[in-house]
Amino acid sequence: MRTRFDLVNIAMVYLLAVVIVALRFTRGPAITTSVLCVATFDFWFVPPRGRFTVDDAQYLLTFGIMLSVALIISRLVESVRGQAAAQAALEIETETERIRSALLASISHDLRTPLAVIAGASSSLVEGGERLSADDRQALAKSLFDQTRELSEHVAKVLQMTRLETGEMRLDRDWVSLNEVAGSVLARLRERIAAHRVIVELPDDLPLVRVDATLIEQVIANLLENAAKHTPAGTVVRLRAQRRDAELIVSVEDYSGGLADVDFARVFDKFHHGSLQGTSTGVGLGLPICRAIVRLHGGRVWAERVPAGGSAFRFTLPLEESPSVPMERAD
């Protein structure tokens, strides 16, 4: 009686081991464990001990049950796991789908407007021909040109965001003067920021930075464009940079209050287009691109309110000891 009671308990311990293994691992290890358990149980505890022979046929039933328990539990676990994985995959897919459709909606909105103007203006030119006055023709051609460039900027931004997100972007770092980058941004954006008073405040002794010049130019351009887009014409936009400890802080500030109700914490998020509307166009990728580029350089980017009732968009770039330049002897 006593032996049998012990044996049942021992069988239970083995069964527990099988259940645990079946829960934690896949079906293979569960079956192996149950076979091993049956074998050791048989060898050490079932009379005659020390041999694999079995006196009482009812132990065969015990073995069978241990094996089936292992199989059933591991199958159950597997199916639960499978469901969880499918659920997770589904969630990722939904999220990707959400981002994709937001991107598509945003792109198609921003691409459709210039495309409509281009189609309209060009069809007027084709069909109107000589009946249009020279001034009208000129105006239509000009809007074709402007809208096409707008379109091209949008497409470039979408491409760049994609490249940044897929990690395809490789930094081509070299020593760069922020003065020069600012100069070429101002030249590039001349027409787009012409309506604003852009003030550049870059200290004369600003150190060189080791960055990817093309990308940092893009960041400053996006910030300036953003400021120009969301503040009234004629207001001041200030581009400034200063050294603080081991980093450089670059800021684009405006004082118009035009961005008063902006959610500063989320403004760099992708598709956070919402509160930045007003007269704006743009895929809403300008600021997320800024963030991705600055992070790639090991810097931080943020937006905040400035006391004069405007907003500031700032980013930092880590400073490195710049190598010396051989100076000529003053004569």
Added chain:
Amino acid sequence: MADPRPTILIIEDEPAMRHFLRASFDLGGYKVIESPTGRRGSIDAGTHKPDLAIVDLGLPDLDGIDVIRNIRRWSPMPIIVLSARVYEQSKIEALDAGADDYLTKPFGVGELLARVRAALRHAVRSGSGESTLHFDDAVVDLDMRTASRSGEHIHLTPVEFRLLSTLAKHLGMVVTHRQLLTEVWGPTHERDTHYLRVYMKQLRGKLEIDPVRPRYLLTETGIGYRLISDG
């Protein structure tokens, strides 16, 4: 047969782009030859001996860089490459392979003709360069090594003069960092871009009215510099 107009070879696979280029060059008074592929273009360059070649970097059959190398093997004709904005590296490769200048798509006809004029002028001068440069009311004489603004002397160091001369040799065209560093400081310094940053700042400080918004000593971000002159 005796057409006095300069001939331009367009190596570009997109028919619409070729059409636009042809229309622009007609407007500018140039004769145009069109090649739809890199191989065809390399041959046309030999048979037609154009005065200048426009090479698209995104050709389907041959790499634009190879087309430039093919032409450079036997001809110093000016080559201007067309490239998309995102691919900065390919522009530098093209310039290193022997292209003289580049245009980033999309571009306007004004920009296109200005580049072509500068490149043709450079070819006529065969690299001797302009000797007098004007920066608003400042004048630099590279032969005499003097500089002045409204009669007042401006001091330029020997390195600053060398830098200006190198840019002036390619007046109106881009000069890569590497080209400038090699010609001014020597081949061992071809990667010391920080030299350029420091000296360009000095030059702008002396010659530009507003050094932050330069009108003459222009930055081509990630690629090099370009000197524009009032003439």
